[in-house]
Amino acid sequence: MMNDAATQAACLLAVDPAGLGGLCLRGGHSPARDALLTGLRTVLPVGTPWRRVPLQVDDDRLLGGLDLGASLATGRPVQQPGLIAEAAGGLLLLPMAERADAGLAARLAAALDDREARVGLVALDEGLSPDETLPASLQERLGLIATVTLDAHGSTPEFPALATVDAARARLAAVACDEATVQALSATASALGIVSMRTVWQAWCAARASAALAGRSSVTQADAELAARLVLAPRARALPAPAEPPEAQAPPSPPPESQERPDAPSTDATTPSPSEVQALQEQTLAAAQAAIPPGLLESLAGMEPRQGAAGGRRGAPARPAQSGRPLASRRGSLGAGKRLDLLATLRAAVPWQHLRRRERDAQGLPSAPTRLLLRRDDFHIKRYRRPQETTTVFVVDASGSQALHRLAEAKGAVELLLADCYVRRDRVALIAFRGAGAELLLPPTRSLARARRSLASLPGGGGTPLAAGLEAASLLGGQVQARDGGRAVLVFLTDARANIARDGSPGRTQAAQDALAVARRVRAQGLHSLLIDTSPRPEPAALLLAQTLGARYVPLPHGQAAQVHAVVAQAI
Structure with a gap:
């Protein structure tokens, strides 16, 4: 049914978007990726919001703000919802996520942390080199990371029926995850150099979603291995230490004294033994290590990581630019070389028109009802950023x-x-x-x-x-x-x-x-x-x-x- 990692990740996200946060899909634009996104939408509940976030989106469109046309027509401030509010209970789609600047990444990260927003994110990472990666603030909050691939036969991904996913969502709250699985996921994260507890939580959520999708009431070894492959392996920061030889391992502990004490409590048959816990951890770590991309292994085994790689070739602006990529405008005074952002200026002035007219009438100034009353604080100046040469x-x-x-x-x-x-x-x-x-x-x-x-x-x-x-x-x-x-x-x-x-x-x-x-x-x-x-x-x-x-x-x-x-x- 689910024949590749990207399809499995999309199905897990459909089951538990709140716990997993979102999905990072790596790979360029292709029919396989389009088919995967289409399949993801088919397994979401009917009517689930789905909004596309352009890289050049401004704060008013993303977070909501003043509807300038409606405000001028009605003579009173009219607010319009942003993309985040429109996607409440659904998913946002961010194409070319590796090019998202720090400001956009911070706003999306805040929306993912806001439980009231109830929004998830599907980030399309189309970077071609290690320099072009998803911003760290988003990568930490998107629990699932997978690469879109097309098999040799060119077949499209197969998703389960909507009824199956709906049943998995209903079953999710009752899925149990024993302590041994939690220890295995934590040990695997530690062995791979992952220090964030958020990542361990996301792996736990992925394992429970996998069990719910398979119709099970408890997490199994297969669910833990799938979570390790989709959540832990892409975030590896260190190579696992080699296992100790058998002769170097500690000798087994003596049998408990409960055999000589009739009143001692007997061991619960459902409680795994230390050897079983160790085996579970080794299998989970092996599954995660096998899923680490070869390029990542080479970089981990080589020299120290480069600093500032997340910025890619975009660079940072050296001085205020008058051309280049537009940034959000800010309040300021008009001066030599500065350009007025007319729309932002009008948005800042419209909410205060009624109060300003009252002040003007109280001061006995001439009335001009058809004019917009502007003040110096309303002026917004356009800003741009040029990439570093x-x-x-x-x-x-x-x-x-x-x-x-x-x-x-x-x-x-x-x-x-x-x-x-x-x-x-x-x-x-x-x-x-x-x-x-x-x-x-x-x-x-x-x-x-x-x-x-x-x-x-x-x-x-x-x-x-x-x-x-x-x-x-x-x-x-x-x-x-x-x-x-x-x-x-x-x-x-x-x-x-x-x-x-x-x-x-x-x-x-x-x-x-x-x-x-x-x-x-x-x-x-x-x-x-x-x-x-x-x-x-x-x-x-x-x-x-x-x-x-x-x-x-x-x-x-x-x-x-x-x-x-x-x-x-x-x-x-």
């Missing part, structure tokens, strides 16, 4: 050891990354270090042709002044971030075999120490960086340098520049 600085090792084997492959990887930067309209810069120092071959520019010419003419040979290259990248990155609040991304392509010290003298030991000292300063600047190890085999020195930089470490396989491009492009 990103400059990708390629720092290429053009020394002799690099040019001997890998410079051509490094150029191929940079060539592919340059094309991506051009599509995103990012600026690019190119720094090369060889011989005794580093040189800025290409200042920040958007010209792809100019960048390619600089890359093609990049010579190779000489020593490896790694510290000089790091310092040049640090100076340029600092200038980019200081100018209009720009964002700099440093991409290093080197084998990290430094042999020229910062003062230009030869010597591997001093050169390595100077490079690590500069790398610590780069990390202190907060510059986002990646290090591509271009040596024939992964070098410990390159890994140490990446750790000192706080950078992501990516080895460059022979002849596989396209694979490195695919990995690095997600992080830029």
